[in-house]
Amino acid sequence: MPALFLDRVANAVLGPLDLRVGAGEAVAVLGPSGAGKSTLLKIIAGLLPHEGDVRFDDRVMTRVPAHRRAVGYMSQDLHLFPHLSVEQNVRLALWFDREAAGERRARARETLALCAIDHRATRRPATLSGGERQRAALARALARRPRVLLLDEPFGSLDPATRRTLWTEVGALRQRLGMTMLLVTHDPEEAEVLADRTIHLRDGRLE
Amino acid sequence: MIDPPLVEAIALTLRLAAVTTLVTLLVGTPLAWKLARARSWIKDVVVALVSLPIVLPPTVLGFYLLLLLSPKSPLAPLAEALGGRALAFSFEGLVVGSVVCSMPFVVNPIRNAFEAMGERPLEVAATLGAGPLDRFFTVALPLASPGLLTGAVLGFAHTVGEFGVVLMIGGSIPGETKVVSIALYDYVETLRWEQAHLISAGMLLFSFLVILSMMITERLLARRRAG
Numbered sequence: 262m263p264a265l266f267l268d269r270v271a272n273a274v275l276g277p278l279d280l281r282v283g284a285g286e287a288v289a290v291l292g293p294s295g296a297g298k299s300t301l302l303k304i305i306a307g308l309l310p311h312e313g314d315v316r317f318d319d320r321v322m323t324r325v326p327a328h329r330r331a332v333g334y335m336s337q338d339l340h341l342f343p344h345l346s347v348e349q350n351v352r353l354a355l356w357f358d359r360e361a362a363g364e365r366r367a368r369a370r371e372t373l374a375l376c377a378i379d380h381r382a383t384r385r386p387a388t389l390s391g392g393e394r395q396r397a398a399l400a401r402a403l404a405r406r407p408r409v410l411l412l413d414e415p416f417g418s419l420d421p422a423t424r425r426t427l428w429t430e431v432g433a434l435r436q437r438l439g440m441t442m443l444l445v446t447h448d449p450e451e452a453e454v455l456a457d458r459t460i461h462l463r464d465g466r467l468e
Numbered sequence: 469m470i471d472p473p474l475v476e477a478i479a480l481t482l483r484l485a486a487v488t489t490l491v492t493l494l495v496g497t498p499l500a501w502k503l504a505r506a507r508s509w510i511k512d513v514v515v516a517l518v519s520l521p522i523v524l525p526p527t528v529l530g531f532y533l534l535l536l537l538s539p540k541s542p543l544a545p546l547a548e549a550l551g552g553r554a555l556a557f558s559f560e561g562l563v564v565g566s567v568v569c570s571m572p573f574v575v576n577p578i579r580n581a582f583e584a585m586g587e588r589p590l591e592v593a594a595t596l597g598a599g600p601l602d603r604f605f606t607v608a609l610p611l612a613s614p615g616l617l618t619g620a621v622l623g624f625a626h627t628v629g630e631f632g633v634v635l636m637i638g639g640s641i642p643g644e645t646k647v648v649s650i651a652l653y654d655y656v657e658t659l660r661w662e663q664a665h666l667i668s669a670g671m672l673l674f675s676f677l678v679i680l681s682m683m684i685t686e687r688l689l690a691r692r693r694a695g
Contacts, residue, residue: 308591327594328602334595340588343693344610353606357597387694405597 262319264441265305265409269313275300275465277313284318284408287435287442289452292462298445299336301462302411305443306334317409328357333407333440337414339398341386347397348373348382354404368404375434376400392423399431403438410435410442416451428454471663476643477651484559484647485627488566489574492623495567496574497616501604503575504582515579519572526569530636533568537561537637557639562647565633573626574619581615582608614686625678629671 264284271277275297282288290298303309307327315322322330341350348369355365373379378396386394395415402410412431416424432455435442446452452459461468499518503511521529535541539554547553555561585608593607609616631649638645640654648667655664 303591306591306595308594326599327591328597328599330595331597332595334592336592338588340592342589342607342610344613354596356606357593357599357602385693401596411595 263316264318265443266316266319267305267313268316270301270304270311270315271313272300272304272309272311275304275311278465278467280460280467282441282443284441285439286458287432287444287456289444289446289456289459290462291446291449291452291459292468296462297465298462299413300465302334302336302413302443302445305409306330306332306411331405331407331409333402333405333410335398335402335410335412335415337417339386339394339415341394341398341401343386346383346385347378347389347400350386350397351401351404354401358405372400372404375437376403377430391419392427395419395423395427399427399434403434406438408441410440412442412444414445414447417447424451425454431455470666471660473642473646474648474651474663474667477646477648480559480643480645481628481647481649484562484566485624487563488570488627489620489624491563491567492570492574493616493620496571496619496623497578497609500575500578500619501582501608504579518575521569522572526630526632527636529569530565530633533561533565533633534637537564556637557641557645559644562634562638562645565637566627566630569630569633570623570626573622577615577618577622578612579615581612581618584615585611614689617685617689618682621678621682625675628674 262284263281264286265280265282267278267280269277269279274295278301280288290301292298300309304311305315307322307325307330311323313323317330341347342353345353351369351372352365355368360368370379370382373382376396376399378393378400381389381393381397386397389397399415416427419427428451434440442455444452444455449459499514503515506514534556536543537554537556538544539556541554544554547555555564589607589611590603593603598606629649630647631653634645634647635650635653638647638650640646640650646654648671652664652667652671655661655667
């Protein structure tokens, strides 16, 4: 049974499109600008209306709102909440799930350590470097231990060295947490390193 | 030497401004949120209605509010049936009038702050498990806090300085509706220049300090976010 199954999914810029992603599998989505890559991820995350069905583990999610889909989602613009520290950003995601305070604290610290950003826990996002912000956003996306992780060109703004370091770390984290992953990227090398297979989108359709 | 009735007027003004600001924020913040997210043409109609007190002569607004709050108003039987009374020439009536007058000064900065925030932080919060109420209280409100602060300060300051509407629906009843702007008018009418100067200089200083403190607070908020 696929962990993620798209059945005739379509909206104004995408599809109709079928896609199966196995449990624990990492799929890179490549394609030119305007091909519908980000739209695909937003549909899976529940952020855009669409036709067709999105299923997680054979459960139809089409009518399930974004906040009940339990996906991890991270895009290039990150949107760390500027009024909160790094740790508070991570804990907020657990607070939305009404986790107990002790559990929130423990899980947040564990996730910050996993993403190697625990040394910046008390800092505000504006004071972090680009790579640190990326790690903080990743920690926030992973805090709820989502089964599906959606990454929308998350490393595009980083220098090559930091980008490669994060590729290695994200790959290791995905293996460790057993997550299914969809990665939108322009970079074939990034797709090669992080994904088990690659799909190509053009004009909203799979090539 | 401050006239004792003036002290009473100052206390009444501060109470009116505080209650008005609180009510306006409670009503105006959800309204600003709805307006910021609305896409229908009705949005423009509601924004125009809310903004009317900015351009309408206060006496015109006060006249219609007086009719609405008077014992002969069509609403009076409804108010009595609910155990209330007509609110003209009462403190509660002043609150109603001040809330209407202050609404654009509160709603517009908050709406602008919500609009400037955009959809993306809310989308990110949704993917983190935040339902609509969580998104509003834990993301939208904190991100719009400079707009909320500006709205609250402008609403408070505008109520302190309001004259036309207050005169029309409240008159000049000491301890009930006689606020500082009415007291100033009375002092000038009776040629008591010393007390009139005292109020005018006080209002001038108050207005200056309000704007200055708002600017400083906004700068502190921005600096705090920058770490």
